[in-house]
Amino acid sequence: MKRVIYLLMICVGGLFASCEKDEIGGTATEALAGEWQLTVDAVDDAGNVVLVDPFGIGVILGITYNTAENVADKMYVSDLGNFWDYTVVVNADCNNLTFSSNGEVQNEAYDCKVNIEGGKMLPGAATTPSGMPADSLVYYVSFSDDENPATYGYSKYKVSGYRRTGFAADEQ
Template identity: 35%
Template sequence: MKKYIILLLLATVSFTFTACDNETEPGGTAVEKMAGTWYVTWEQKNAQGEWEDVLGGTVELNTYNTAANVPTEMWLKEGYLLNTALKVATNYAGRTFEMAEQTVSVAPEVWGASEITLNITGGKVLADAATTPSGMPADSIVFFVNVQGDDTYKIAGFRRTGFPADE
């Protein structure tokens, strides 16, 4: 019986030491400071040249790394007006992004056609440059979408904080 207790004790000690291995730090993605969920407004200039909200509130936008996980590109997915994911070129060091003119499939009931041509300019992610509805600082995103060479929209907002007051 003493032999079994010693074997059990040795097995327990060996399992204890193997459980003490250092955990590997997984790291982040190549565009992690630009990636996230954002609450944004779509604005268009009115007759007086002032930007006004065209949707009557905020919509969700997501930015995330591509499968290549490189700092020169990311996905931008808007699920309301465009309802598509767009691959944009990024300058990670400057936290900027843009997209050359591209034809995308869209909902014809929203845009009047099943495909539109658009480009993205002036895209920026600014650290702690926004104030959330709860009054806390958050990262800001802003960019301009030109549709069919005619209409330009300003999309701007803040990174999701997860706090109920900001939802």
């Protein structure tokens, strides 16, 4: 009987010893990465809204995420094809929560150039439709193949919104 108790104690001890968990780290751009509920407005050079939701698309889902290099100074910005279909690598500053392309960069979704400027994430600065605080994201984007600004009198698009919460009340 003593053998059975000793054997059982050894098995239980081994079981507890094998349950250690390793810490899983985040990505280099974790502070800026996320899914975002976004709106798009046409703005002039000064950032003043000229046309609200010029294409009538309403709220779109966009994402910001880490590159394969996992470095803190580069990340992807994408509209997942919900607005203009762009996926670009931008320069990121995770300490200041800012990002931009510093001029035109190649779109990875299709052949055109994209310029993203003035990108910033503001922790807790947005209010979701359910009334809860969330992180805010804003940036300005323009496209080399877009003839609308010249035709309708604006210069770029302001993309802004809040970090997706996953709650049904905040989905639009």
